[in-house]
Amino acid sequence: MSDPSDFTPSSDFTDIPAASSVDIDMQHVSALRAAIAAGDGSVLRRLLSEEHPAELADRFEQLSADERVLLVELAPDVISPSLLAELEDEVVEDILPLLEPGQISKAMEELDSDDAIQIFEELPKNRRAQVLADLPAQDRKEIEDGFAFDGETAGRLMQREFVAAPDFWSVGQTIDHMRMQHKQGAGNLPDKFFDIYVVDAHFHPLGYVPLSTLMRLESDQILRDIMDTNLTVIKPDLDQEDVAYLFEKFDLISAPVLDADGRLSGMITVDDIVEIIQDEHTEDMLALAGVNEAGLVDTVWSTVGARAPWLFVNLLTAIGASLVIALFQDEIEQLVALAVLLPIVASMGGNTGTQALTVAIRALATRDLTSANRMRVIRREALAALVNGVIFAMVLGAITLVWFGQPKLALVIGAALVFNLFCAGLAGILVPLGLKKIGADPAVASSVFVTTVTDVIGFLAFLGLASIFLL
Amino acid sequence: MSDPSDFTPSSDFTDIPAASSVDIDMQHVSALRAAIAAGDGSVLRRLLSEEHPAELADRFEQLSADERVLLVELAPDVISPSLLAELEDEVVEDILPLLEPGQISKAMEELDSDDAIQIFEELPKNRRAQVLADLPAQDRKEIEDGFAFDGETAGRLMQREFVAAPDFWSVGQTIDHMRMQHKQGAGNLPDKFFDIYVVDAHFHPLGYVPLSTLMRLESDQILRDIMDTNLTVIKPDLDQEDVAYLFEKFDLISAPVLDADGRLSGMITVDDIVEIIQDEHTEDMLALAGVNEAGLVDTVWSTVGARAPWLFVNLLTAIGASLVIALFQDEIEQLVALAVLLPIVASMGGNTGTQALTVAIRALATRDLTSANRMRVIRREALAALVNGVIFAMVLGAITLVWFGQPKLALVIGAALVFNLFCAGLAGILVPLGLKKIGADPAVASSVFVTTVTDVIGFLAFLGLASIFLL
Numbered sequence: 001m002s003d004p005s006d007f008t009p010s011s012d013f014t015d016i017p018a019a020s021s022v023d024i025d026m027q028h029v030s031a032l033r034a035a036i037a038a039g040d041g042s043v044l045r046r047l048l049s050e051e052h053p054a055e056l057a058d059r060f061e062q063l064s065a066d067e068r069v070l071l072v073e074l075a076p077d078v079i080s081p082s083l084l085a086e087l088e089d090e091v092v093e094d095i096l097p098l099l100e101p102g103q104i105s106k107a108m109e110e111l112d113s114d115d116a117i118q119i120f121e122e123l124p125k126n127r128r129a130q131v132l133a134d135l136p137a138q139d140r141k142e143i144e145d146g147f148a149f150d151g152e153t154a155g156r157l158m159q160r161e162f163v164a165a166p167d168f169w170s171v172g173q174t175i176d177h178m179r180m181q182h183k184q185g186a187g188n189l190p191d192k193f194f195d196i197y198v199v200d201a202h203f204h205p206l207g208y209v210p211l212s213t214l215m216r217l218e219s220d221q222i223l224r225d226i227m228d229t230n231l232t233v234i235k236p237d238l239d240q241e242d243v244a245y246l247f248e249k250f251d252l253i254s255a256p257v258l259d260a261d262g263r264l265s266g267m268i269t270v271d272d273i274v275e276i277i278q279d280e281h282t283e284d285m286l287a288l289a290g291v292n293e294a295g296l297v298d299t300v301w302s303t304v305g306a307r308a309p310w311l312f313v314n315l316l317t318a319i320g321a322s323l324v325i326a327l328f329q330d331e332i333e334q335l336v337a338l339a340v341l342l343p344i345v346a347s348m349g350g351n352t353g354t355q356a357l358t359v360a361i362r363a364l365a366t367r368d369l370t371s372a373n374r375m376r377v378i379r380r381e382a383l384a385a386l387v388n389g390v391i392f393a394m395v396l397g398a399i400t401l402v403w404f405g406q407p408k409l410a411l412v413i414g415a416a417l418v419f420n421l422f423c424a425g426l427a428g429i430l431v432p433l434g435l436k437k438i439g440a441d442p443a444v445a446s447s448v449f450v451t452t453v454t455d456v457i458g459f460l461a462f463l464g465l466a467s468i469f470l471l
Numbered sequence: 472m473s474d475p476s477d478f479t480p481s482s483d484f485t486d487i488p489a490a491s492s493v494d495i496d497m498q499h500v501s502a503l504r505a506a507i508a509a510g511d512g513s514v515l516r517r518l519l520s521e522e523h524p525a526e527l528a529d530r531f532e533q534l535s536a537d538e539r540v541l542l543v544e545l546a547p548d549v550i551s552p553s554l555l556a557e558l559e560d561e562v563v564e565d566i567l568p569l570l571e572p573g574q575i576s577k578a579m580e581e582l583d584s585d586d587a588i589q590i591f592e593e594l595p596k597n598r599r600a601q602v603l604a605d606l607p608a609q610d611r612k613e614i615e616d617g618f619a620f621d622g623e624t625a626g627r628l629m630q631r632e633f634v635a636a637p638d639f640w641s642v643g644q645t646i647d648h649m650r651m652q653h654k655q656g657a658g659n660l661p662d663k664f665f666d667i668y669v670v671d672a673h674f675h676p677l678g679y680v681p682l683s684t685l686m687r688l689e690s691d692q693i694l695r696d697i698m699d700t701n702l703t704v705i706k707p708d709l710d711q712e713d714v715a716y717l718f719e720k721f722d723l724i725s726a727p728v729l730d731a732d733g734r735l736s737g738m739i740t741v742d743d744i745v746e747i748i749q750d751e752h753t754e755d756m757l758a759l760a761g762v763n764e765a766g767l768v769d770t771v772w773s774t775v776g777a778r779a780p781w782l783f784v785n786l787l788t789a790i791g792a793s794l795v796i797a798l799f800q801d802e803i804e805q806l807v808a809l810a811v812l813l814p815i816v817a818s819m820g821g822n823t824g825t826q827a828l829t830v831a832i833r834a835l836a837t838r839d840l841t842s843a844n845r846m847r848v849i850r851r852e853a854l855a856a857l858v859n860g861v862i863f864a865m866v867l868g869a870i871t872l873v874w875f876g877q878p879k880l881a882l883v884i885g886a887a888l889v890f891n892l893f894c895a896g897l898a899g900i901l902v903p904l905g906l907k908k909i910g911a912d913p914a915v916a917s918s919v920f921v922t923t924v925t926d927v928i929g930f931l932a933f934l935g936l937a938s939i940f941l942l
Contacts, residue, residue, distance in 0.1 A: 182687035216653035289829035303855035339810035358760035
């Protein structure tokens with residue numbers, strides 16, 4: 001840590017930055033709205049010129065889709081390259097058709113290649129050729145190369161700009177090289193980088209030197225002697241979720257991507273990874289809730305479309321469960337208390353299953369649940385559900401006894417609850433493990449599976465035991 | 472990008488690193504298990520000495536709690552400071568009691584202060600004084616200062632080691648300063664850093680210079696002229712969730728933490744933020760599923776303890792809903808089809824509510840849902856639920872007609888479904904917004920609220936309409 005006493009006073013700066021706010025400035029959003037309504041392009045330009053592009057992007061995203069369109073039509077020049085890079089994909093998709101091809105290609109030229117590709121992805125297919133044609137040859141090639149990789153892979157994610165140095169260079173040579181590259185042209189170095197990749201004569205990576213190491217060592221030190229050979233390298237076809245896992249596990253700030261011959265071809269940085277972690281998490285949560293997609297700019301119709309398919313699946317499974325009840329219509333007519341208590345058995349089972357399922361899906365996502373501890377976790381879930389089954393069987397049994405005054409009914413509902421909760425705990429862990437095993441996403445559809453199991457078993461156990469022992 | 476043709480061949484390196492694997496090496500885990508079973512400390516030392524500490528931590532965490540204890544007892548020296556820093560908190564908590572106080576304080580001394588505090592947090596209270604006493608005075612003070620802040624705040628999270636430089640220094644002076652600091656003692660500089668904070672004479676931050684900028688500029692350039700004044704500064708009492716939000720929003724790699732007087736007092740780096748984002752995700756998902764806590768080392772009893780409280784709440788609400796059914800026992804006796812169809816209405820409502828709820832909670836977490844678009848989102852959710860209600864009312868009505876041959880029953884269940892889905896959509900958005908408004912975590916308890924609403928309204932609407940129009 002640097003000691004303040006090292007420094008001699010320079011001047012009386014008093015312009016201390018206030019601690020950054022975590023809230024979006026709603027007054028600013030209102031001002032934007034007013035300017036849009038008034039059709040005042042110059043006010044819009046002033047409002048959207050001073051602040052950090054991330055701040056502007058946040059406010060821009062608060063506007064309705066119609067307001068955003070009006071804004072861009074009034075003042076298309078406020079959509080700077082850095083603002084485009086900060087906006088969410090779906091918002092970019094909405095506004096790109098409103099911009100001139102020249103403005104888009106200029107933005108792509110200015111940005112690092114990973115950001116440029118993200119913008120290109122949102123461009124309508126029929127406008128891509130024209131934007132590509134406007135790009136300088138090297139930028140065009142980078143976009144085309146990136147597009148050759150599948151979406152959501154390391155190859156699509158990486159930027160082509162990185163810094164590599166041969167292992168026999170000294171610290172001083174390396175720093176001089178970067179200064180020279182910078183002088184020759186602003187685009188030669190990435191906007192931001194954190195590690196120097198050390199390579200052999202064939203451009204194969206041997207290790208890396210963090211900039212903070214390069215900074216502290218004498219200039220005659222040789223990279224070969226100071227590099228960290230514990231280098232995490234990434235294949236271009238690796239899924240982005242796995243890339244994120246490697247970053248988390250090894251606390252990476254950047255990582256090199258290799259081509260098929262093991263040569264350095266790109267770099268992925270941690271700021272992109274933070275976004276991916278958020279996206280993957282949204283995907284998991286929505287999948288668990290049976291929502292196909294959700295975003296900022298959803299209309300009523302896209303919302304209906306994202307949710308109706310899973311509601312339809314739920315309707316089918318619910319009808320399946322009610323067919324079980326239909327088998328016992330005579331019993332219910334004889335003892336209507338069964339119909340009253342039925343939802344409780346099903347609801348407790350559904351809850352227990354969802355608990356186990358959610359814990360399992362999270363543990364699979366964080367790779368805490370593996371083949372090495374699978375059996376232990378299955379046993380734990382089954383036993384915990386059984387214990388809860390016994391506890392709540394006693395509680396619900398007692399309540400049923402007081403409520404309906406029938407000891408046999410209390411015993412039957414208790415037994416049904418124990419059995420249903422045990423099955424719910426097992427289904428909650430086995431369903432996601434099974435989906436994972438067959439290569440499916442364990443978060444998708446598992447919720448429907450598990451609640452179907454708990455509904456059917458709950459109804460069958462309760463009504464079945466009742467028909468045997470009560471009637 | 473550096474061109475490979477810049478480099479002259481050095482030697483024929485062929486030791487290309489293979490792309491890093493995203494899977495835990497289970498053979499290695501088995502080897503660990505065998506060595507533990509055989510009580511062979513020297514094999515354990517060999518197995519736990521070569522690889523990256525993050526890799527070792529992953530394998531170590533795959534062992535059962537008993538195996539971990541045996542391992543540490545056989546070879547306590549394998550628990551290196553870097554391994555301790557990589558292990559999950561709950562595993563650290565388990566093994567610290569097995570280590571000598573001297574080993575713990577030595578590890579804390581070696582690590583950066585944020586990692587040292589994380590380890591100290593897991594230490595049993597009665598051993599803290601002794602470990603603190605073994606630390607050098609400055610390290611001890613850093614731990615005590617960090618502990619003065621609440622858990623899960625920026626102050627607890629930050630490390631005391633960072634690099635600051637006065638605004639009138641040149642690039643060359645700044646690099647020389649770092650080299651000097653490094654020579655004077657390895658602990659003077661943070662292990663890793665990415666930005667230089669530029670300060671005035673009072674140690675107030677004025678801006679920052681990323682190392683990658685420092686690297687590319689000539690040594691006579693002055694920091695004042697090259698610094699980025701768009702600096703995100705953090706207050707020590709800021710909640711870690713808000714810290715993570717700032718990092719995401721501004722793509723930060725590091726950020727300075729200020730004390731009450733606005734002076735630099737610490738630094739937070741992005742690798743810690745990635746962990747926090749994961750923790751907050753886990754918290755949200757478990758809260759939605761009604762699980763209080765879940766971890767790697769859970770026993771059956773801790774699992775029961777984490778889930779029983781929410782099952783109890785669910786039991787109470789389910790009984791509440793079944794009291795509604797009990798009001799209509801006569802109707803059910805007259806028309807047992809009501810009991811058969813009842814769970815379908817409730818299940819469709821529960822699903823619709825959960826969909827809206829999950830989307831809302833995620834949008835609140837990512838700050839996409841704010842006061843500026845709240846009304847739009849509420850309207851969208853209500854309308855989308857209504858549309859789905861109409862669609863599925865027609866489907867379920869048709870099925871009911873075919874199944875039971877009673878047109879009136881089909882109309883009644885259709886009307887109940889429309890009403891219940893509309894209420895479910897509204898509850899799904901209003902409950903989390905309401906919890907947020909009163910300062911509660913919108914993920915906790917909202918699921919129980921919403922399904923209670925959908926159960927009660929579903930039962931009431933279906934049975935109520937049936938009693939009016941059918942019987």
